[in-house]
Amino acid sequence: MNKIITEKLVSRTLQKLKKIDDLHPYVDKIVKNLILNNYNFYFVGGAIRDILISIFNNTKLKEIQDVDIVIETNEYNKIVELVQKIFHTEKDIHIKTYPQFLTISIFVSFKNKTKRIDLSIPRKEEYPYPASLPKVSIGTIFDDVYRRDFSVNAICLRYDHENKIYSFYDPFGGIKDIIEKKIKVLHDKSFIDDPTRILRGIRFAALLKFKFDQNTEKLIKEAIKKNIFACLSETRLNSEFVNILKKGKNLKQLVKLLKKYKVDDCYKSIKELIGKFLIYANKIELKNIKDNKIKFYLRLLFLLEKTFGKVGILETNKLGVFKECLVKLNITKEERQPIYDAVKIFAYGQTRKLPKWIKIYSRVFKRKIIKLPIKPAKLISLGVPKQKIKDVVLYVLSHKLKHLSNKKIKSITLKL
Template sequence: MKLEVYRRELKQYTINTEIKNILFIASEIAKKYNKEVYLVGGQVRDIMLGNESSDVDFVAVENAMDFLEKLYERIGGEKRYYKNFLSGSIELKNGINIDVTTARKEIYENPGALPIVFKGSLSEDVKRRDFTINCLLVDIKKLPDLEILDFVGGIRDLNNKKIRILHEKSFIDDPTRMIRAVRFAYKLGFEIEEDTKKLLFDSVEKGYIRFVSEDRIFREIVKIFLSNKKYIGIRILYEYRLFQNTFLSDYIDEKIIEYFRIIDDELPLICELYNITIESMQVINLLVLFHNIGSNYLLGLFDKLNIPKKIRKIIVSIKNNYKYVNNLINKDKISTVTIYKIIDLVNIEGLIYFAITNFDNNIFIKKLIEYSEIYNNMKLFVSGENIKKYDLKPGPIYKRIKDELIFNIIAKKAYTEKEQLEILNDIIKKNKRWYNDGDN
């Protein structure tokens, strides 16, 4: 590898203020303690491209943990060590994640296995990385001057918009790089370089990805969900047959890809109307990804994929109520009360998921949009305790009262506690004999 050195000024580039502060603090530490530390990876790439990134990666030629400790003393956060990988991290409350590694070399004993790690030189550390555009280094002691070290033609590939692996065994060593190649290509608007693409297809044919654990594959797919172009990413993975030989092998089809297109192209208005959070959107993405998977197989997958219990509960609830909710949606007469019932049964994530899978049902989508005002304004103040005050014993009658109450609250847009209690009182008065003589 021939080292090329490029010199720029940091002020040429637009960098997030919080990231810039971290870089200058790191630079002060490196200068004070004479440490050979470099900014590396995606942050350098994104600085050059003018993109924002919340990840900061440093590589130290000697003891990275000492540098990490000194950085932690200055900026705080949550600190972790990964001794087997000669690395550590700091996670800040503002969402910025800092990784610090000792320069290392890696040996892969088998395709898809985690590497055996040894201390190494700076050039050896570069060789272990995935793509040339992620191999650029910045000597942080030189800041505010930006001295960029390029061992592998990363600047060339940035300029030519190419995704290129470093050696022909790259996809064999770590088959998840095939998924990353696709993600970087569509995320950055780059092309996968021809030789790299040939090696990718060859690795797909030979099925190397089957040696990778389900959770590692899953983590790479979840990163695709963070993009507003997830449909493109999922479609390319499907066309390149990258789901083949994975836990999703039999479950991704044209229908699933169309659902992701709806999420990207059709759903933003509905998500805005319902104030869908990033966290809820991730649950919705998972619901679509798992759409074709039966409950029994899915329950076995949850542990392998390390799905949080809260998300498992939502997914299982929706799977269990799928037919019932679909029948509600596809009745001849659907009302805004139906939308309330769906949210009550399967949460807001479930409602949006059913909007995706029933997007051709114009009546349902229209009612869903109409209901958004009610959803954002309505809070149910009346409970079973209020009904008890009318000397009605708990039983099926409570549900009948609640259903009528909800219908009237929605119809009359009764958003205050006073209005809702008045409606409850009217319902009881008008139907007192029926309630007393009914199935109480």
């Protein structure tokens, strides 16, 4: 790529960075302070990848959820102090530091979502044994890029404080791979060090409509032949499946790749759920749903109901069944709550003040919420035994009874 083309590409990338509408004001504050303090820094990761894809394909930039910036310094604590100084008056900001990983996460709260800016200093990773969590230490910018999964995610847009210019730092040819639509690992031990990269690679290949390069495909097959997934904890493995539900697109192709590399066989603790995903992937593509959070809950509840059965009238026992599966999926307590709320809505026939995603679920999957003709609390107050409550409600529904006197309820209870 000649100098003029590269300069134009840098310019267009910077323009697109400014179009990350909601995050841009916060990124801009960080950048101005880094420049003021004479730091070299690098934009890297998914944001740069997606910007370049939108430029080469001449398409609208999709919504960016997070921005990664690596700051060229060994002084982690100074960066923490700088970030705290920049945002100390911001109410919508939550800063979390991870000194063991040499990173800082800045969570920005908007009306219906939270986005993230990740700052770090250059890191080096070493894996003591296959599929282990890495030991992180201070490194060079090359070390930091080398620790990433694929070349398309290892492209850096560098600011040089001495010359006051931006340029690309792309030691693994990620820009070329974007143009050629390739997914390529950075070194031959990549999948041995971290087998979850196979699952991420499959997700990226489907999402971006890219193909694995020849060497990467060979390395995937070799790693699977060595049964590398057996070295992974169920927690890490299942978390990658949750990422598919949250971020996955082009699910039909994704399922083909899972089957091609026999990755679906590695899921033991959630085997039934994975089986339903393989069958219904096309149905839960949900292309018209733009909100990823809503899409995630639609997909998740649909698969839970397909795996364990629909939530019926007064079937609150599904709470325990669903919870067991959600815990295996390593879904946080906070993220599980909307599913628990949905169980109660369908079990108790709640029809008022429904969450938006439940309304969509009901419409998309033709899942009617049946309003209860009488509240269980009323039956209990009339002395109906708890074990008979469901039978009474179902009897009233099946016979379409509307006028229910206390005498009539007692009569139905005796019949049952």
